[in-house]
Amino acid sequence: MRVIIVGAGEVGFNVARRLSGESKEVVVIDTNSKALSRVSDTLDVQTILGSGSSPEILKRAGIVDADIFLAVTDKDEINLISTFLANRIAPKIIKLARIRNEDYTKYPEMFTEGDLRIDTLINPDEEVVESILRVMSVPGAVEINDFVGGKVRLIGVKLPKESPLVGVTLMNIKEHLVGINVVIAALVREDRLIIPGGLDTIQEGDIVYFTSMRNQQESLLRQAGILSDPIRKVLIVGGGNVGFLLAQALDNKKFHTRLLDKDSDRCDELSEKLDRVIVLHGDGTDQELLKEENVGELDMVISVTGDEEMNILSCLLAKNLGARKTITRINNFAYIPLIQPIGIDHLVCPRLSAINSILHFVxxxxxxxxxxxxxxxxxxxxxxxxxxxxxxxxxxxxxxxxxxxxxxxxxxxxxxxxxxxxxxxxxxxxxxxxxxxxxxxxxxxxxxxxxxxx
Missing domain, CATH: 3.30.70.1450 (Regulator of K+ conductance, C-terminal domain)
Structure with a gap:
């Protein structure tokens, strides 16, 4: 399989890393020589210095013989032009483009045929919001993914020490989860992932990944001793694309939602677009402001600004003030292993979401x-x-x-x-x-x- 990737940023680099490690033929194109040097110094892939919006560069990359074309730069327009040219040169290959701007994503029908055909529009912001909503639906979960058209759910949950499943051997698990079709897909123990067998035993502190029917989820969690109170009171820190999309999804009677942003003009704009959500002007790292807003009484604080250090700090402050659950947005992959050890409950990563969207095509x-x-x-x-x-x-x-x-x-x-x-x-x-x-x-x-x- 030959894969051409336009963009050597975090998404492009990590997709190239995954695929090159699986002996696939990968070509990475970028105008940034430093980004390409990182790729060539680390990975066994071909790199080309130049623009993905250049027909000559695309031909040199071997697009005519490629199987998949990925346009994943941080600029929507470059991704669109690159895909347009790829369609002209090699119309039959699979094409994916990372597109975030709502001006494009709200017209998906424009990209279904002809020179503008894109097999999949990858919008990491929408993927992140979906991830957050899944976590909110199961407050006790560490990670949630849906399969089989939403019928099957893979839920990762850290077992409390009082769970009746602690000490149970997996071959006997169904004796403790009555009336539930369930498979233990994985265990995480002391930060080590285990794909278990029937003789493995669940231990205190394990993160257990359950596979079950979605309509049996509540009964599964109750019998496992991990059913939490539902999320109702929420604070979103950051009114950018992700914050706004999330606020829209929570703009109903089920949630009492507040959104905090430090840009007063953006606050005015959000106030006009949202109905029940209370929009506040301020900084998510302002401890006095968080106290004034009674953050300690909230079910969840979700920090999704573009500044990951600010996201981490605002979640730590909220947790210290008593917020029940926190979610932080992370872009730097190096930070991912650090999040839960420092006390933040969940993380979302737009770049990892983009990679997951790409994986099944390759x-x-x-x-x-x-x-x-x-x-x-x-x-x-x-x-x-x-x-x-x-x-x-x-x-x-x-x-x-x-x-x-x-x-x-x-x-x-x-x-x-x-x-x-x-x-x-x-x-x-x-x-x-x-x-x-x-x-x-x-x-x-x-x-x-x-x-x-x-």
Whole structure:
């Protein structure tokens, strides 16, 4: 597979890093020589200094023979022009563009055909808002992802010491979760991710990733001893794109929402666009202001400004004043492992959201969606089992899947099935697979070809 990436920023760099580590042929284009040097010094990929909006540069990158074209610079216009030219030169390849400006995203029909065709518009801001709303729907969760058209949910939850599941061996888990179809997809123990087997035992302090039907979620959490009070009172710090989109989503009777921004003109603009949301002018790191707004009585403080240091500080201040839950927006990948140890409950990362949006297009086989679990240590893939696939026609116990890989569930027709070792995958089953990152190339092969050891 040959992938051309326009943009060597954090998104471009990290997509290139993921793909080059899986032996895919990657070309990265950028006008910034320093950004390209970081790529070439770190990764085994080809780099080209120049603009992705240059037909000559695109031809030199080998776009005619490429499979996927990604335009992921920070400038929407460059991404659009690059994709326009890619359509003219190589109309059949898959094209994805990172587009954030609402002036473009509210007219998706413009990008469905002809020279403006883009297979997927990647809007990290919208992905981040969806992530926040999922976390708000399950306050006790660390991470939440939806699959199978929203029917199946993968929920990561840190178990309290009083949970009845502490000390339970996974092969006996169903005795403690009565009437629930559930699979333990992963455990995080002392910051180490484990794809478990039936003989593993849940320990105090583990983050447990449950796979279950969404309509059984409440019963699962209640029986596991982790059901929290619902989120009602919310403060959003930052009135930019993400803050505004989130405020719009919460602008209803269910939530009492306040939005804080330090730009008075932006506050005036937001006040006109929002109905029930209270817009406040001020700084999220002003401790006296936070006290005046009774932050200690809030269910959740969500800091989503463009300044991640400010986001971290405002969440720490809010937590110190008594706020029940906090979410911070992070762009720098290096900060991600630090967030929970310092006391912030959740993080959202637009760049990681963009990478997840891209991943399933570059996965071989009929992959519908792909998301990273615990940063990038594992990946959950949703894919259609093809007739020629190595996983079709044998009981799961005989597939000899690589260690660190589980088939969590699958949809056959309208039915969602939690499999046993004797379950046989059939063509066109819609599978949900979790695997450690190092096994992804083998999983791709299993999804596309008949391998001898399968």
């Amino acid at each position: 996965r071989q086989g009929k992959v519908i969606s792909a998301v990273s679990i615990k940063g990038e240590e594992a990946e959950a893939l949703e894919a259609i089992a093809q007739e020629k696939s190595g996983i079709v026609g044998k009981p799961i116990k005989d597939l000899n899947l690589p260690k660190g890989t589980l088939i969590l569930c699958f949809q056959r027709g309208e039915e969602v099935i939690i499999p046993s070792g004797f379950t046989v995958i059939e063509p066109n089953d819609r599978l949900l697979i979790i695997s450690t990152r190092k096994n992804i190339p083998e999983i791709e092969k299993a999804l596309t070809t008949k391998l001898e050891y399968y």
